[in-house]
Amino acid sequence: MNYKLIIQYDGTRYDGWQRQGNTENTIQGRIEEVLSRMVQAPVEVQGAGRTDAGVHALGQVASVFLDTDASEDEICRYLNQYLPEDIGVAEVRQAADRFHARLNASxxxxxxxxxxxxxxxxxxxxxxxxxxxxxxxxxxxxxxxxxxxxxxxxxxxxxxxxxxxxxxxxxxxxxxxxxxxxxxxxxxxxxxxxxxxxxxxxxxxxxxxxxxxxxxxxxxxxxxxxxxxxxxxxxxxxxxxxxx
Missing domain, CATH: 3.30.70.660 (Pseudouridine synthase I, catalytic domain, C-terminal subdomain)
Structure with a gap:
């Protein structure tokens, strides 16, 4: 199932949104780590924008395919329980299979x-x-x-x-x-x-x-x-x- 996430974060101590090979300290990497643990399988999160190191977000959007029986609210609660205090998920909702957070953004x-x-x-x-x-x-x-x-x-x-x-x-x-x-x-x-x-x-x-x-x-x-x-x-x- 494809899900749309609305994410907030304080980017002060992170090396930006995008996962990188030379650092594990990214917003995308932290979210993928928690979701992979939840579904016990590798997960790839697509963000709407690749914010730079130190940049913040009130309404970052991401899409992710998850193989889980958990409800939207349960996924949201799990993320907020295990993510660092400076990353929060405001909403998790099912999305159309073809929805892509970056490619569909206007x-x-x-x-x-x-x-x-x-x-x-x-x-x-x-x-x-x-x-x-x-x-x-x-x-x-x-x-x-x-x-x-x-x-x-x-x-x-x-x-x-x-x-x-x-x-x-x-x-x-x-x-x-x-x-x-x-x-x-x-x-x-x-x-x-x-x-x-x-x-x-x-x-x-x-x-x-x-x-x-x-x-x-x-x-x-x-x-x-x-x-x-x-x-x-x-x-x-x-x-x-x-x-x-």
């Missing part, structure tokens, strides 16, 4: 939090980027308006060996101001390696007056990673939702 929503005030938020330190400087939000919004839509985002990708298309569509980039904080929401049909963090670093540089909003046009046309801004730290980023 879009994703990411959020990035930037601390702009002098106040040091000790209890939120792992979930936002403590920049500690005020930013020109109007300028950032003007730059975001240029970046929204369908473009070649090669300049915003860290993978130099990327051979597939780097064209993506950003449905929206929303920038909200709160007390001592700016939250940027990105919704798109897909994201390249480090794309959200590079977009964020570039928008921060606009907010600091280091770049003009209009320079986004040159960055997009140039298709060169060196033209864009720095890669913002992983800890401020969360995968909020996967759309189908």
């Amino acid at each position: 879009g994703k929503v990411y959020r990035y939090r930037i601390g702009t005030g002098a106040y040091k938020n000790v209890f939120e330190r792992k979930y936002y980027y403590p920049l500690g400087k005020e930013l020109d939000v109007a300028g950032m919004r003007a730059a975001a308006a240029i970046l929204a839509g369908e473009h070649d985002f090669k300049s915003f990708c860290s993978n130099k060996r990327m051979k597939k298309s780097t064209v993506r569509r950003l449905q929206r980039i929303d920038i909200r101001e709160k007390a001592g904080e700016i939250e940027i929401t990105y919704e798109g049909d897909g994201f390249l390696y480090n794309m959200v963090r590079i977009l964020t670093g570039t928008l921060i540089e606009v907010g600091q007056g280091k770049r003009s909003p209009d320079s986004m046009k040159e960055i997009l046309v140039g298709r060169n990673r060196k033209l864009a801004g720095y890669t913002a730290p992983a800890r401020g980023l969360v995968l909020a939702e996967v759309k189908y």
